[in-house]
Every structure is written in structure tokens, then in C-alpha cells.
Amino acid sequence: MREEEKLDNPVWFSLTETHHNFALTYGDIKFYHPDYCPFGGFISQKDISDGTDQYANETADFYIVGEKPVLTEGLRLNKELICNQMVLTDKIQTEITEEIVQLNTDKKADLIELVNLVQPGYFKEKTPLLGNYYGIYKNNKLVAVTGERMKMNAYSEISAVVTHPDFTGKGYAKQLIAFTANHIFSEGKVPYLHVAETNIGAIKLYEKLGFETRRKISFWNLVKI
Known part of the structure; x- marks a missing residue:
């Protein structure tokens, strides 16, 4: 398998490679521990029913990324979030005029508060442990952040x-995107991201920075009945 093909199943390969320590594995499906990220991915449909039911006992609201999963009687599909999966091939050439600080340690509470203010529900208490998170402060107030979430051997996802x-x-x-992406390149990896296909403003910004849409990919939101 070519490295790029692993992007078709980013959760599975992140939890098989760089993020294997965060994995809960049930047969042919892997999930991030829900304290970090409520995402799962599977390599085959044949052995995932018990796994999805077991994970639903850990968290009653989660996402499976990639192909549509077969549902069990204990789960229902709440929504399908269709995203553009976008990849960057070259470093971003832009001037960094703001002071950018790392947020993973003593500023973690500020990070969690801001992300959940703007994007409630996705960012968990231990999500900052998945990668580097960076921010900009104004008058001692955190006003903007960007960071890393899913990580494979060859790719790191820009998120938040x-x-x-x-x-x-x-x-x-x-x-912040330029700073984060260029740091990923410095580690010998390629940055990529997921953005809702309806978020036209964000897509246009990413395109201006050099990101190209590789494919559409679905985030299937499942909830326990």
C-alpha cells in the first residue's frame, strides 16, 4: 500500500502507527480512547458490530471515519458529516508577525475553553496530548489556536x-496554519486536514495557502440508543 492510500482510512492507520498507544482495538475496528478523541475506523466490515457496541459503552456519541459502518440494534446514525480531505505538498511562505506560543502544558485550560466555545463537542480533556497545539494571545486572552490531531508515520492532521x-x-x-504546517514538514511528515464541505470560507483560505482537496470523506456520527 502506498502511504497516500492510508489517508482513505486515517483513524485506522493513525491508531496502527504513530498513535497506537491511544487505541482501543476490537477485532477489525479501532477507536481512539474517548478521553482523547471520539473517532473510530475499520479495516473490514465483517468484525465490527461487537466493537461498536463495546465502544458505545465507553462513550454514547462518536464518529466512524471513512466507509459507512453497518449499524447494530443498539446504535443509530445521527448524521453524516461530509468533509473535504485536503493535503499540502509544499511549505507555506507567509510572514509570521504574531507571537505564537505552545499551549499543551500550562495553557491547556485556555485551549480547551476556546475550542469548545467555537466547536463544542469535539475537543476532549486529553485531546492536547495527541500533538502540538499553538495559539495567539491578545491582552492575556487566547484568541486563536491551531494544532495537530491524527498522526501516521507519513502524515499529520492539522485540526482545531x-x-x-x-x-x-x-x-x-x-x-497559525502556516506555523503548524511548516513544523509538520520539519518533522519529515506531510500536513493534511478535514473541513466540512459546506465551510466554503475555510476551504478558500486553505486553497490560498496551497492545500488541495484529495477526496471527500465522511464522518458518521453514531449515538447509543
Whole structure:
């Protein structure tokens, strides 16, 4: 299998490779421990029913990324979130004028608060342990963040591209994306991201920075009945 093909199943290969220590494995399906990220991925449909039911006992609301899973009687499909999977091939050439700080340790509470203000539900208490997270402060207030989530041997996902509603339009996201992406390149990996296909503004920003849409990929939101 070519490395790029692993992007078709990013959760499975992240939990098989770089993030294997965060995996809960049930036969042919793997999940991130729900304290980190409520995502799962499978390599085959034939042996996932027991796994999805067991994971539903860990967290009653989660996502499976990639192909549509077969549902059991104990689960229902809440929604399908269709995303553009976008990949960057070259470093971003842009001026960094803001002070960018790392948020993973003593500033973790600020990070969790801001992300859940703008994108509630996705970001968990231990999500910052999955990768590096960076932010911009103004008057001692965290106003914009970007970081890393799923990680494979060859690819790292950019995630949590969030700006406080009172501070949008100032170019903070652009600088944070560039900073994060270029750090990923410095590690010998390729940055990629997922963005809802309806988020046209974000897609246009990513395209301006050099990201190209590789494919559409679905995030299937399952909830326990």
C-alpha cells in the first residue's frame, strides 16, 4: 500500500502507527480512547458490530471515519458529516508577525475553553496530548489556536483551526496554519486536514495557502440508543 492510500482510512492507520498507544482495538475496528478523541475506523466490515457496541459503552456519541459502518440494534446514525480531505505538498511562505506560543502544558485550560466555545463537542480533556497545539494571545486572552490531531508515520492532521468570534479577520488563522504546517514538514511528515464541505470560507483560505482537496470523506456520527 502506498502511504497516500492510508489517508482513505486515517483513524485506522493513525491508531496502527504513530498513535497506537491511544487505541482501543476490537477485532477489525479501532477507536481512539474517548478521553482523547471520539473517532473510530475499520479495516473490514465483517468484525465490527461487537466493537461498536463495546465502544458505545465507553462513550454514547462518536464518529466512524471513512466507509459507512453497518449499524447494530443498539446504535443509530445521527448524521453524516461530509468533509473535504485536503493535503499540502509544499511549505507555506507567509510572514509570521504574531507571537505564537505552545499551549499543551500550562495553557491547556485556555485551549480547551476556546475550542469548545467555537466547536463544542469535539475537543476532549486529553485531546492536547495527541500533538502540538499553538495559539495567539491578545491582552492575556487566547484568541486563536491551531494544532495537530491524527498522526501516521507519513502524515499529520492539522485540526482545531479556531479563532474567537471577536477576533476574526485579522489573519491569525493563516499564520497559525502556516506555523503548524511548516513544523509538520520539519518533522519529515506531510500536513493534511478535514473541513466540512459546506465551510466554503475555510476551504478558500486553505486553497490560498496551497492545500488541495484529495477526496471527500465522511464522518458518521453514531449515538447509543
